[in-house]
Amino acid sequence: MDLFDSMHTFVRVVERGSFSAVARELNMGQPAVSKQIRALEQYLGGPLFARSTRHLALTDQGQRFYSHCQEILGHLETATLGFARGQERIAGPLKVTAPVSYGRLCIAPLIGTFLQRHPDVRIDLRLSDHNEDLLKENIDLAIRIGAVKSEGLVAVSLGTSPRRVYAAPAYLDRHGQPCEPDELTAHNCIGFTLLEHYDTWHFKHSAGALDVAIKGNVTSNSSEAIREMVLSGLGISLSPEWLFAADVEQGNVHSVLNDYETTALPVSAVFSRERRRSARVMAFVDFLRERL
Template sequence: MDTLEAMAMFVRVVERGSFSAVARELGTTQPTVSKQIGALEQRLGGRLIARSTRQLSLTDEGQRYYQQCRDILAAVDNAEHSFQTGREGVAGPLRIASSVSFGRLQIAPRLREFVQRYPQVTIDLRLSDQNVDLVGEGIDAAIRIGELKDSTLIARQIGLTRRLTVASPEYLKRHPAPQEPADLARHNCILFNLLARFDTWTFDAGLHQVQVQGNVRSNNSEAIRQMVLSGLGISLSPSWLYGEDLDAGRVVQVLTGYTPSALPIHAVSPPNRRQSARVRAFVDFLAQAFAADQGLACADPF
């Protein structure tokens, strides 16, 4: 039995929560995975996993061993990476996750340039308005907007989403435009409910905070845009969502004397996993692309 291989398989079983899922991932059978874990337990002289018909759970010893295995595997991976630095080519599959609107409008249009630069990389772009399980879904890197909730992720800020307070001319004909942030409390506000404090809008670095409410909310930016265009209410939304609409007069920026708080854009990867050359190349590429875009650039993206 190769101890490192057995440890890696044990870690995958814990993270996937299933022998059969790991078997499918590795292209082998469930009995083979179970046998390998059993051999590891026999070598250690104790149970790592308490098996039941419904779920797998770690024993106390298994929990400690799992944490130690992750550290050991990460150290081995880092040692190999240190040796191979400068020799690893930018090639192979790359699975990227993003929200639907940002992925469609800001990532997908830039992929042609990336694959022209790195033709041996194949990209699988996964779009969802829910934060996916990076480990469970096999995601190499996810692009996330807003403050990060999971502090264990490997994260790098690569940009900023600047926001505008907007409404349609039709809505403003029926409702006087707000003159200061406090006026928003008397308006129908369309809320983006994936943010931690989606019903508190902040301006001028926290100098103004207002509790807002409305009769519609959504987890998709483009759906909110359509609601704004229809005259339903006021939205605090990314500036990149309304560029053409502002130019055409389909929406109007309100509260122009007050600056909404921007949201950080991070590239995140699973913990204890070395970033491959293709992941680093893609994150560097996006950081450089966003730095050249006034609506997405941050002060120090590198």
């Protein structure tokens, strides 16, 4: 019995929930898959699945072994791909997508440095505030802000995006500056609709946590549009620091409620499992992790 091969088959059975589905995936008969799992159980000295149930269910020992298998096989894949990438020349086309504002302000300025390191790579940077279908559009890498829910994709953390509450001086002159989060209910708050629960802003303070249900006469799915509306004095927004950094420095916008911490958004590099074998994709991911 090949232990690593059997562990891989076991993990796929758990993830697919069916012996027959894994048999089709691995181009082998279902009896062969069952035999491999039985041999693994004999090697371990106990059952991995509860056979009395109508559906596949892991035993307690099976659940623990599954967690260990994921970790072990993940390390093995990382080591294998790392060795292969070390032999592969970093060159060729690289299609990257990112949110419009984040791509313009945070990703585009880094492209030149990356290409200095890897001059044989050709980058096609596509900016969109909608999550592109990576497989359909043949995209190598997507930069996503917020929770990543796409199944079948690999997400690598690039860090987090801290947020603050922003308003233009003209707006604050007309409506006053909120000193406590609950005072936001009396203000015109602009919601970013691409985020879940965009109409509830979460704050933390030494005294505890607070959720505020915000209200306003405008929402948008574009952070660029929200920035322009804040600059025009229309209302208040909860936005990433990078979106208003230059405006704050120039005095065109003020951050308020600075004694309160807001929830930072995760920033991830997302790609298909097949792209993990690409030296240029992983080189760009490593570069972004270093810089971001």
